[in-house]
Amino acid sequence: IYLNEDFEGGNFFFAHRNQSVQQTMRPKCGRLVGFESSDYHGVEALTKGRRCAVAMWYTLDPKYQETAHAAAHATLSALGNKDRSLKNPDLGPFLEQKGYSLTMTETELKGPERFTADSILDDDTCQTLIQLANDGATVGDGYQTEGQSSPFTKDEKFVGLTVDRAAPLATAGRVDIDAVRLYISKSEAAKQVVRRS
Numbered sequence: 001i002y003l004n005e006d007f008e009g010g011n012f013f014f015a016h017r018n019q020s021v022q023q024t025m026r027p028k029c030g031r032l033v034g035f036e037s038s039d040y041h042g043v044e045a046l047t048k049g050r051r052c053a054v055a056m057w058y059t060l061d062p063k064y065q066e067t068a069h070a071a072a073h074a075t076l077s078a079l080g081n082k083d084r085s086l087k088n089p090d091l092g093p094f095l096e097q098k099g100y101s102l103t104m105t106e107t108e109l110k111g112p113e114r115f116t117a118d119s120i121l122d123d124d125t126c127q128t129l130i131q132l133a134n135d136g137a138t139v140g141d142g143y144q145t146e147g148q149s150s151p152f153t154k155d156e157k158f159v160g161l162t163v164d165r166a167a168p169l170a171t172a173g174r175v176d177i178d179a180v181r182l183y184i185s186k187s188e189a190a191k192q193v194v195r196r197s
Contacts, residue, residue, distance in 0.1 A: 001056075001190055002027035003126040007049030014109060015040040022110040027051065030121035031103075034194045035114045052130050055160070056187055058194060072167035072184055076177060100193070115197055120190060125182060132179040136169045137161040163187070 005028040012033060014022045017040060024044075025033065035041065037057060104116040121129070137159045161169075163184055170177040 001054045001120055001186070002029060002031045002033075003052035003054065003121070003130050004029055004050075007046060007051050009045050009047035010049075010051040011044045013042055013044065014111060014114065015042060023108065025104065025109075025116060027053065028118070029123055029126040030119050032117045032120040032190055032193060033115075034117075034197055035109075035111070039111055039114065052126075052133065054129060054183070054187060054190075056190060056194075058191055068162065068164035072163045072180070075167040075171060076181055076184070098189075113197075117193060117197075120193065121186060125186060128176075128179050128182055129186070132166070132175055132183060133159070133161050135179075136166060136175040 005026070011024050011026055013024045014035070016022055019040075025031075043051075099119050101118050102115060103118045104114075106112055106114050109115070138161070139159050161183075163180075166175065166180045166183060169175045170180040
């Protein structure tokens with residue numbers, strides 16, 4: 001899910017195995033791109049600004065399920081008395097109720113099980129999540145080693161915040177607890193959109 005569009009370059013693309021580009025897509029706040037992890041894809045070089053996104057990987061195979069979202073939710077639930085259910089309704093009513101729109105399908109993106117949906121996040125949510133990253137992110141989150149740059153390009157610096165690191169930061173008062181709750185609930189909502197698509 002992209003959080004901003006105020007940068008130059010940085011377009012997302014799908015590619016053929018011969019590395020020629022199949023389709024390019026411009027990021028914008030609230031745009032979700034769903035696809036199989038084995039699809040050839042990439043990002044054009046960023047020439048100005050900073051590109052912000054929430055990156056999520058999912059599997060339906062129970063033996064590979066990660067538990068970070070559930071553990072983070074349990075940690076935050078112990079701190080407050082607000083009902084923060086992570087359950088979502090079916091995709092059709094869910095998309096309509098939230099004002100989401102399917103903007104590109106397999107046909108336009110030239111590959112099976114690919115789609116883009118807009119308005120997954122609103123501008124305020126995008127700004128809250130960018131601020132959460134500014135407050136709690138470290139270089140290397142997502143590549144497993146703090147301080148590590150991208151294993152893919154020498155110029156890319158990945159700065160991120162994982163859910164399993166966000167919840168303890170919230171309990172320690174280092175980041176806003178409601179921003180972490182928003183991060184978890186919106187990533188779970190996106191997971192439901194991907195799963196049902």
